Amino acid sequence: MSYADVNGLSLWYEVHGSGRPLVLLHGGFGAAEMFAPVLPALAERRRVVAVDLQGHGRTADIDRPLRYESMADDVAALIRHLDLGEVDLMGYSLGGGVALRLAIQHSALVRRLVVVSAPCRRQGWYPEVLAAMAAHDEQVAERMRGTPPHELYARIAPHPEDWPALWAKSGDLLRRDYDWSAEVAALAAPVLLVFADADSVSTAHAAEFFGLLGGGRRDAGWDxxxxxxxxxxxxxxxxxxxxxxSAALPAAVLPFLTTQVREPA
Structure with missing residues (x-):
């Protein structure tokens, strides 16, 4: 467990296991602890580097908006700081957006990408989810006190009093429109998309996202x-x-990371 000074940020990370690096990026209002139930399975096969993103967990906030693009730059700087070379990258929800931007902005650093429960355009979330995201502010933060995310934040954050500010900055991020479809279609690295069958991202969008990556266009053939x-x-x-x-997550992810796949032409 340590900190790296990158882009004016003291970015916290922890390392588990050995082997090819797998960088994990957590969801909103969380920290590396989000991956605790699946970490042992992943660390058996990989050198896992779990990161606390800007303003989350043990990484204190700085005077900068929360943006997928800048957080992706932070993680890219950490990968270079640790001299990890080309990594595998997995992000969940907020971290999935950051991981996707990292693969777009720093393609040379990413061997394979796993995006868990995150869309490639804002309208991929269900309308009721978008409405809830748009309402994130300091008042919602107060109502969330005492919940498991707040209890974790209060226990590990360098400045627990910043909880309302995190919600305000997150709301500002989540209200911003984005559509990365064209950049997704241009990705060179193989991507695994993982969604729940009752996700906050629509199943229709999951299919659309996969289509941008060349999936769902034709029969694979007998061979x-x-x-x-x-x-x-x-x-x-x-x-x-x-x-x-869920144990189903590493069960889906590890074969993708460890089995040879046909590289895109």
């Missing part, structure tokens, strides 16, 4: 030669909120 380099996993019986705790 599989028509299979795209990227993959789609829809995990049954799960939601956006429990997918990151």
């Amino acid at each position: 599989g030669t028509g299979r795209p380099a990227s993959r789609l996993a829809v995990l049954p019986g799960l939601t956006h909120y429990d997918i990151v705790r």
